[in-house]
Structures are given as structure tokens and as C-alpha cells.
Amino acid sequence: MHCGCVPSSYWLPGLAFPDWAYKAESCPGSRQIQLWHFILELLQKEEFRHVIAWQQGEYGEFVIKEPDEVARLWGRRKCKPQMNYDKLSRALRYYYNKRILHKTKGKRFTYKFNFSKLVFVNYPFWDMRCPTQPVLMGNNICRSPVSPPGVQRELLQNTILAHKLLANQLACRRMIHSPLDYTRCLDRKSSSINRESYMNSGCHIGFHDGSVPVPSPPTYISPTRFASPLSRSFPPAPITALSGSAEWQLGPSPLSHLNQSLLSLEEPIQNLREQGISSHLPSRLFSSQSLGQLPLQSKEALAFLPPLSELKGQLEICRAPSSVKLDPDAELRSLEQQNVHLDFHGTDKTPSSPHAKQTSQIKQPISSNKLSAGSSPNWLLKPT
DNA sequence: ATCGGAAAGT
């Protein structure tokens, strides 16, 4: 990776890293690559399979097959010729407390990523096709016939966390910029976007089509409040509701945060429906109650988000003033009372009436539980 | 091999 501070994220087939993860030594001002980025990078490349590889069957677990070689590669990258596995492993051990990695006890040179942490701060969209090799989801989110046999809990959790992240990002409308804005800011400094903060934001969301790397992701959501990849607190700050002028303070619990993020998503989604451009939108918001034994609060409600291809439009709508007022308390109560299930297939071909209240979306439970444990959810299928 | 304290480096 060169280091001309290029706008694009670094795109490998299936995995994007934020730019700052690829700072080269000669690029002043940007960050050094971190070891776990480097590890992920190696894991992603075929040519290092014999050196380091994902452990089949255990999501996020990897084996360092040739410790000395990995250390050598790491030392080369960091210009530390004296690097060895003893030192490298010390660095890995520092990740334990940061919840980035943990050791798989009893297995030599085997570690495991805590992806649930990583995902929602850095990798918002993971493909669910390959349980052991996380892949960025993109435009194909609605195209691929994705129905992993027995979706692993962590993957599902990651996806949910990713949705949390995006929900929160959507809620932070003032932090969202279009790629157009960004292109402009590359050419001139007159843009309102601070380029440096953009580059350091650490969370560029983009597309890839599933088979070839996309040179330039068409959509960015950035900068985010999650500038630090390891920022402890999620969410770190109050979000701003999209709907009205009222600022919703985050409650103390993740549940209330999530509900608020969910609620703030409802209106833009509803608006999209009313404009008849909702082909990819979820027809329901759902709660993880329908998701089996996820290690999540059972009442956590989630928004099934549209593909990124519609995000921009959605964001435009986010900026539009709203006539509909949300009542957070009432919505929260409603969510708690209702066991709302997700209807994966039901495309809302018929746009809701322009005067429909968005509360109607979440007050209609779907009878079948389509994400019960053990089933093969096809919630990434494009509704046609 | 693995762990984690300590200190020093960037």
C-alpha cells in the first residue's frame, strides 16, 4: 500500500481496511499500522496460508503456523529487524485486555479475534457466507443467495452490531458526508469537510461487488464518532434524533441506545417508502427476541438496514425536516411490549400511505419466526 | 509456550 494519503480505503477482495491502517513509514501524520491489522492482512492473503491461517470451524480463530516467519514479516513492516515471535506475542498479549484478541488455550500459536468488538468499530459489514473468513458486504448484500447452514452466533452478533453501528451513524447526520463532498474536498481545501479528520476517521464504508475489488467505494459514511478503532465506549456520546428538534439523550443501557437508534431510523425509512424507492428496505424492524439465543439483550430491537446503495438517498432524506414527531417513550414501551419479528421476504411493494405513522411498522408482529435457531435465514436475499 | 510486569522507544 502506498501512502499518498489516497482517499480510497484499502480494498482486498472481500475486506476493506481503513486508510490509516496502511500508513507507510514515509507518510507523516498518519498512524502506524497496528499488529492486528497486519495479522488480518496476512490472514486475508492466499500466499500466507502456510504462515498464518484461519482455523476452520472457529470463527475468528487463527493459527500462526510459522511464528518466526510471521515475526519476520511484522518486523519488516515495522522496520524492526530484531522482531521475533517472543516480542510479537507480547504485543498480541496486550490485546487481551483490550478485547481484541484472546488466546485459545491448549492450542499452540492459536489466537482468536473478538470480532464482535472489532466489527462494530471498524468493519461494519461482514459477509455471512464464510464463517471463518469475514468478508465485507456490499452491493451484493441483497443479491447473494446467502444462507449459511447454521449461522454461527458470533456472525449473527457481528451483523447485529454492524447494524447497530450503522444505525448510530445514521443518527449522526451531521457526521455523514457524501462521496461527492469528499471528492470535492480532495481537490480543494474549501470543503467544509476536514480532510485530515476524514482520513483519520477510521471508518469508511463502501461497496464491493463480491468478486473483484472495487477501486473506489461509491459511498462513504465518515467521519464517524468512532474515530478510534478501540474506543471503549459505545456509544460514546448522545445521538441526535433525526426526526425532530429534540435531542434524545442516551440512556444508560445499551438497550435504550439501540432503541433510540432504531427509532431514529424509522422515519427516513418510512420516508423512503413513501417515495416509492424502498425496494431494498426492510419491511419490518425486528427485535433480537426472534434471533434465538443471541448474547444480546432479548429486547434489543434492531433495524434491518437497506443496502448501502440506498444510503445516500436515505441520508438526503435524513436531512429533510420532518413533520412527524416521534415519541421516544411511547416507542420504547411499544417495542418492549411487542415481540416484533422480521419479515425478510415481504417487500413493501406498496408504499405506505403518506400519512401513515411509522409506529405501525413496529406494531405488527409477523407470525413466523424466520430466524429461529438452526434455521437458515435468507435475510440477505433481495426481495423481488 | 505462555503470561504479564516493567521500562523504554516511536
Added chain:
DNA sequence: ACTTTCCGAT
């Protein structure tokens, strides 16, 4: 902050 370096303990 994130290692790198060193090292005694397990």
C-alpha cells in the same frame, strides 16, 4: 497510545 525490549514465573 501501541508497541518493543527484556525477563522471571508458570
